[in-house]
Amino acid sequence: MATAIVYYSKHHGNTKKLLDALPGGVVLIDAENPSTTDLSAFDRVGFASGIYAGSFARQVMRFAQEHLPERKPVFFVATAAMKLKSHFTGITHACEQRRAVLLGSYICQGFNTYGPFKLVGGTSKGHPTQKEINEFLAFYNALR
Ligand SMILES: Cc1cc2nc3c(=O)[nH]c(=O)nc-3n(C[C@H](O)[C@H](O)[C@H](O)COP(=O)(O)O)c2cc1C
Numbered sequence: 001m002a003t004a005i006v007y008y009s010k011h012h013g014n015t016k017k018l019l020d021a022l023p024g025g026v027v028l029i030d031a032e033n034p035s036t037t038d039l040s041a042f043d044r045v046g047f048a049s050g051i052y053a054g055s056f057a058r059q060v061m062r063f064a065q066e067h068l069p070e071r072k073p074v075f076f077v078a079t080a081a082m083k084l085k086s087h088f089t090g091i092t093h094a095c096e097q098r099r100a101v102l103l104g105s106y107i108c109q110g111f112n113t114y115g116p117f118k119l120v121g122g123t124s125k126g127h128p129t130q131k132e133i134n135e136f137l138a139f140y141n142a143l144r
Contacts, residue, residue, distance in 0.1 A: 004039055005046035005077070006031050006064070008057035014079040014110030015050050017128055018136045031059035037067045044073040044103065044143070047091055050110060051080035056091040064094040074100040075143055077136070079110030081123050106139040108132040 004027040009015035019028055027042070029035055031049075039045050047064055049056040056078065068074070074095050076088055088105050095102065109127035117123050128136070 001043040002041060003027065003044050003046065004029055004042040005048050006034070006060055007046075007048040007077075008032060008059045009048070009050055009079075010057075011050050011052075011114070012111045014128055015048050015077065018077060018079065018106075018108075018133060019048060021133045021137055022140060029063075031057065031063045034063070037063070039067055039072065040069050042072070044075065046075045046077055047095070048077035049091075051078055051087045054084075054087060055089075056087070061090055061094050064091060065097065068095060068098040068100060071099050071101065073103050075103040076105035078105070078107045079128060080107060081109065081112040081114075081117075083107050083109060103143050104139065106136050108136065 005019060006029045007015060007019055008031045045068060047060050049060045076091055078087055080087055109124040111122055111127055112124050113122035
């Protein structure tokens with residue numbers, strides 16, 4: 001199945017670490033500097049991001065709003081200091097506007113040194129772990 005994933009992963013590359021474990025053939029599109037904005041040829045589209053101020057990166061949200069064709073199957077991938085369902089609210093809403101079909105979402109912890117957390121050496125050190133990468137691959141392989 002032709003799959004593209006639009007991503008933003010600038011804090012520690014935590015989210016990209018998950019994506020880099022995917023099998024070849026998955027097209028990764030950097031939301032900040034996209035190689036293409038044409039998603040029409042893909043059977044399904046993933047949106048992947050670190051969580052910043054409770055939300056997917058605005059670059060990913062904007063990409064979904066502007067370039068997601070109507071009625072595409074989509075899935076979400078996120079890393080965050082805290083695993084909260086609410087982190088998906090904004091991107092879910094953006095995709096609903098495009099009448100997307102939600103296939104599923106995956107979230108795990110990601111190393112965080114934002115703001116005061118830097119002073120204590122960061123939180124979620126070592127994440128995503130190999131176990132979380134394997135869980136992500138199992139999630140991906142189960143997508144239809
Ligand atoms: C500016 C900034 C804001 C953040 N805000 C949140 C947040 O609201 N909730 C949360 O759980 N983690 C937050 N984090 C932690 C990141 O989501 C986490 O480190 C994530 O794994 C970063 O992904 P990346 O390395 O792929 O960019 C924030 C990090 C940064 C740098």
